[in-house]
Amino acid sequence: MSWLYYRELDRLLMQLRQLYSSVEVSSELRGWNWSNDLLSPPVENVYFGVSELANRYCSTFRDIYLRRVAGVFAPITFKTVRGWLYHALSSRSASILKSTLYSHGLVRGIELIKMLEKERSSIVDSLIEEYNVNRYLSSEEVDLLRNDLHVLFDYFVVQAASRLDVVLSEVRYAKLESIINRVAPQVSEKLVDGRLLGLSKELRIDVMLDNRVIIDIKTGDVRDFHKYALAGYALAIESDLEIPIDYGLITYLSVVNGRVKISNKMYFIGDELRREFIEIRDEAFNIFSSGQDPGKPASCPEYCIYYSVCRGG
Ligand code: SF4
Structure with missing residues (x-):
């Protein structure tokens, strides 16, 4: 988040x-x-x-x-599935952000973007599979949802990178744990x-x-x-x-x-x-x-x- x-x-x-x-x-x-x-x-x-x-x-x-x-x-609709996936992506992206910073340390925002963007397709595809989305939606709807999930993931990543740069610019001594807590919820x-x-x-x-x-x-x-x-x-x-x-x-x-x-x-x-x-x-x-x-x-x-x-x- x-x-x-x-x-x-x-x-x-x-x-x-x-x-x-x-x-x-x-x-x-x-x-x-x-x-x-x-x-x-x-x-x-x-x-x-x-x-x-x-x-x-x-x-x-x-x-x-x-x-x-x-x-x-209640029938499972496009809106229902979209809700599941947006929540899952939001939570998953927070975990991936934290694990990336723990394993690579306090990189610059731009480097964080490059690292996380490489994961985008696999994260989105794995969520679509995990939630069995093809069972509930047509292939056109799945494609639409996949595109929106990519947009959402990009947004999360850019915001995280920007926040990381801002937090790093404000502190004198950057301690990994405390910086991560300020970047992710x-x-x-x-x-x-x-x-x-x-x-x-x-x-x-x-x-x-x-x-x-x-x-x-x-x-x-x-x-x-x-x-x-x-x-x-x-x-x-x-x-x-x-x-x-x-x-x-x-x-x-x-x-x-x-x-x-x-x-x-x-x-x-x-x-x-x-x-x-x-x-x-x-x-x-x-x-x-x-x-x-x-x-x-x-x-x-x-x-x-x-x-x-x-x-x-
Ligand atoms: S459609 Fe919704 S609001 Fe109307 S009776 Fe059924 S549950 Fe209630």
């Missing part, structure tokens, strides 16, 4: 900290208090994914009924156990920074409900690791006409967001326990992953 623009991150964080300087998260809404009436899951031994709950395309929760009760899974794909809150055992948080900011990467359009994922992950980290998480970032990552587009939205993960997430979780448990089809809302967004199942076409 060398492409994170740390100065922008610091700026967003400073703005939010000023705005919420006098606001405290209530103790009853900290994940480590998972055994209280508010946070403890209403049903035992059932666990939901954070995205499954947070991605509230459906106001009646029919998506939960279809997946968890009727056993109907501290924890990429953090694994968290959310079971104490009725969430999955293996939640994967895209990035967790040393300053306790969590980052969730989205590869589709901006949706207001994405913020609930931050609340879910913050609660899960607090319950599993007892580390307070107050801020989170949603990073929107896309490739449009051969260019990478990135935008960020930072959130304070306060009481309101936490309560809303817990209400969503509890409603999902209700649907699961009752086993009843909640029906469709008056209208469905065409971008809902179950649209073809519920509305045909």
Whole structure:
């Protein structure tokens, strides 16, 4: 995740900290208090994914009924596969960046670019194979995705090289370990156990920074409900690791006409967001326990992953 623009991150964080300087998260809404009436899951031994709950395309929760009760899974579309691959490339490129710097030392940015670019095709092709992409997409779609992955990889590499040069230019004594930590994120794909809150055992948080900011990467359009994922992950980290998480970032990552587009939205993960997430979780448990089809809302967004199942076409 060398492409994170740390100065922008610091700026967003400073703005939010000023705005919420006098606001405290209530103790009853900290994940480590998972055994209280508010946070403890209403049903035992059932666990939901954070995205499954947070991605509230459906106001009646029919998506939960279809997946968890009727056993109907959403079709795997181009967007689904693209999401898998962008996340995988982002995480893989951070690992390769680190291993290259560990094995070659603190090279200049331009040298880093030359080294990493040699790996581009093999990394992209191996991901396409690993995720069995040819099974889900047509050959034209695979080619389109491959091109976008090349563009994305180039972007990651150039940003990493630029950041490496900037960091090296600012420090007097360059120590390999500390420079690498400033060029690549501290924890990429953090694994968290959310079971104490009725969430999955293996939640994967895209990035967790040393300053306790969590980052969730989205590869589709901006949706207001994405913020609930931050609340879910913050609660899960607090319950599993007892580390307070107050801020989170949603990073929107896309490739449009051969260019990478990135935008960020930072959130304070306060009481309101936490309560809303817990209400969503509890409603999902209700649907699961009752086993009843909640029906469709008056209208469905065409971008809902179950649209073809519920509305045909
Ligand atoms: S298509 Fe409509 S009813 Fe079906 S899950 Fe999506 S929003 Fe709900």
